Amino acid sequence: MTTEQLVAEIRQKKSFLCIGLDVDLNKIPKHLLALEDPIFEFNKAIIDATHHLCVAYKPNTAFYEAYGIKGWKSLEKTIQYINENHPNIFTIADAKRGDIGNTSTMYAKAFFEDLSFDSVTVAPYMGKDSVEPFLAFEDKHTILLALTSNAGAFDFQTQKVDEKEVYKHVLNTSKTWKNAHNLMYVVGATKAEYLKDIREIIPESFLLVPGVGAQGGNLQEVCKYGMNSSVGLLINSSRGIIYAGNDENFAKEAAKKAEELQSQMSIIL
Amino acid sequence: MTTEQLVAEIRQKKSFLCIGLDVDLNKIPKHLLALEDPIFEFNKAIIDATHHLCVAYKPNTAFYEAYGIKGWKSLEKTIQYINENHPNIFTIADAKRGDIGNTSTMYAKAFFEDLSFDSVTVAPYMGKDSVEPFLAFEDKHTILLALTSNAGAFDFQTQKVDEKEVYKHVLNTSKTWKNAHNLMYVVGATKAEYLKDIREIIPESFLLVPGVGAQGGNLQEVCKYGMNSSVGLLINSSRGIIYAGNDENFAKEAAKKAEELQSQMSIIL
Numbered sequence: 001m002t003t004e005q006l007v008a009e010i011r012q013k014k015s016f017l018c019i020g021l022d023v024d025l026n027k028i029p030k031h032l033l034a035l036e037d038p039i040f041e042f043n044k045a046i047i048d049a050t051h052h053l054c055v056a057y058k059p060n061t062a063f064y065e066a067y068g069i070k071g072w073k074s075l076e077k078t079i080q081y082i083n084e085n086h087p088n089i090f091t092i093a094d095a096k097r098g099d100i101g102n103t104s105t106m107y108a109k110a111f112f113e114d115l116s117f118d119s120v121t122v123a124p125y126m127g128k129d130s131v132e133p134f135l136a137f138e139d140k141h142t143i144l145l146a147l148t149s150n151a152g153a154f155d156f157q158t159q160k161v162d163e164k165e166v167y168k169h170v171l172n173t174s175k176t177w178k179n180a181h182n183l184m185y186v187v188g189a190t191k192a193e194y195l196k197d198i199r200e201i202i203p204e205s206f207l208l209v210p211g212v213g214a215q216g217g218n219l220q221e222v223c224k225y226g227m228n229s230s231v232g233l234l235i236n237s238s239r240g241i242i243y244a245g246n247d248e249n250f251a252k253e254a255a256k257k258a259e260e261l262q263s264q265m266s267i268i269l
Numbered sequence: 270m271t272t273e274q275l276v277a278e279i280r281q282k283k284s285f286l287c288i289g290l291d292v293d294l295n296k297i298p299k300h301l302l303a304l305e306d307p308i309f310e311f312n313k314a315i316i317d318a319t320h321h322l323c324v325a326y327k328p329n330t331a332f333y334e335a336y337g338i339k340g341w342k343s344l345e346k347t348i349q350y351i352n353e354n355h356p357n358i359f360t361i362a363d364a365k366r367g368d369i370g371n372t373s374t375m376y377a378k379a380f381f382e383d384l385s386f387d388s389v390t391v392a393p394y395m396g397k398d399s400v401e402p403f404l405a406f407e408d409k410h411t412i413l414l415a416l417t418s419n420a421g422a423f424d425f426q427t428q429k430v431d432e433k434e435v436y437k438h439v440l441n442t443s444k445t446w447k448n449a450h451n452l453m454y455v456v457g458a459t460k461a462e463y464l465k466d467i468r469e470i471i472p473e474s475f476l477l478v479p480g481v482g483a484q485g486g487n488l489q490e491v492c493k494y495g496m497n498s499s500v501g502l503l504i505n506s507s508r509g510i511i512y513a514g515n516d517e518n519f520a521k522e523a524a525k526k527a528e529e530l531q532s533q534m535s536i537i538l
Contacts, residue, residue, distance in 0.1 A: 123367060125414055127424030152396020156393065166425060173424055
């Protein structure tokens with residue numbers, strides 16, 4: 001999917017909501033556990049109930065890998081279901097991969113070709129030759145971790161190198177990489193005040209912003225400092241939406257939560 | 270596996286060789302492609318031919334994920350085969366994972382519980398709360414990326430924060446984390462001269478050293494600066510061993526290359 005197609009979808013739906021599909025068997029409604037593939041059935045119900053309210057879905061691969069081959073099958077069925085039924089929805093494999101060159105190419109093939117995701121999240125620690133193999137895929141997007149939403153972000157990301165924080169070096173340096181136009185960035189909503197500085201370095205890029213809701217980030221603040229003329233934001237909510245309910249009505253409850261966020265977004269747009 | 274068991278295996282085999290199982294269908298002998306699971310058959314033959322020469326096997330997950338569910342099955346069969354037939358061999362899931370707390374726990378479950386690996390490689394960019402969930406598993410080892418073997422290591426890892434490089438901050442900070450005794454570190458052989466400084470910060474820890482062979486690192490140099498009284502080194506070679514031959518004799522050729530390295534190691538020990 002091109003960035004222009006993503007922006008068009010945002011304008012049409014008046015939403016820049018991304019729903020995180022982080023499915024934990026211990027947290028989903030009990031009645032689903034009797035089905036053959038509870039994780040996929042949960043996702044399918046959430047997707048059916050929310051696809052008109054969001055522009056992106058983001059399965060976090062950890063929650064699928066934890067169940068081995070069965071989990072990987074649920075992930076495959078989920079991405080196929082989205083691509084077949086809602087081809088205009090942007091898909092993110094939240095995998096936080098990154099390795100030396102030839103190995104990153106294998107990860108890129110796994111997510112862009114084998115699973116047909118539109119994008120994948122990538123960790124920057126190993127530098128240029130670990131990220132450029134992902135960027136080589138045209139109309140696929142590499143979402144680089146810049147400033148994450150967790151407390152550990154202050155361990156290394158905000159340390160200062162030559163008066164500038166490590167995450168700013170990541171932003172600046174990544175702009176020089178080949179096919180940098182395929183980059184987006186992860187910036188946590190819990191650090192909204194940093195967005196002003198970040199927008200000075202990467203005014204045009206899309207930002208994937210986790211941490212609104214369960215982690216305490218504030219939507220208005222993120223938009224105030226992070227929005228650009230093409231919107232430039234995908235706001236993710238996972239637990240706050242998908243676990244809103246815990247009985248037969250869970251999908252309806254999820255849709256209600258998604259609608260709350262979408263209606264706030266439509267006012268801002 | 271405990272560190273003591275690993276050290277005992279090293280002493281007994283006079284080897285601290287780790288063999289990387291980075292299996293690319295385009296590179297394995299053509300006659301294997303007719304079999305039902307060529308990746309597993311390749312690994313099985315390599316393991317059968319080399320298990321007496323090495324103390325660790327390290328499948329890089331990218332090479333399995335690239336083939337989707339089929340690849341994940343090959344990975345599962347490979348780790349089961351090692352654990353059943355060679356329980357004294359240390360196993361490393363080279364996965365370079367890392368995410369916010371609850372998500373890292375899911376990754377830890379995937380590799381430590383579902384697949385029964387002894388260890389997993391983890392990226393440090395997201396800090397303490399992204400790594401500690403892995404460290405919580407007793408007798409399992411978390412191998413943190415410190416200074417990697419690729420050119421991109423110079424993009425961020427060697428940048429200086431308060432006169433000290435980022436990777437040294439990673440080493441120092443990680444020592445303060447809960448269950449830090451379960452940490453090992455990745456240090457590339459292509460940067461052997463850095464090992465002296467690194468050993469001042471983490472004298473006791475095991476180092477996983479990739480980059481000997483195909484990437485140009487030198488075994489003697491690595492041992493000179495990196496070895497400690499418990500050996501403290503796992504030297505990895507992947508392509509240099511597993512692709513030594515390309516016909517029916519590939520496993521024998523691989524064993525020959527592994528034996529060359531092991532005999533150099535036995536002299537050093």
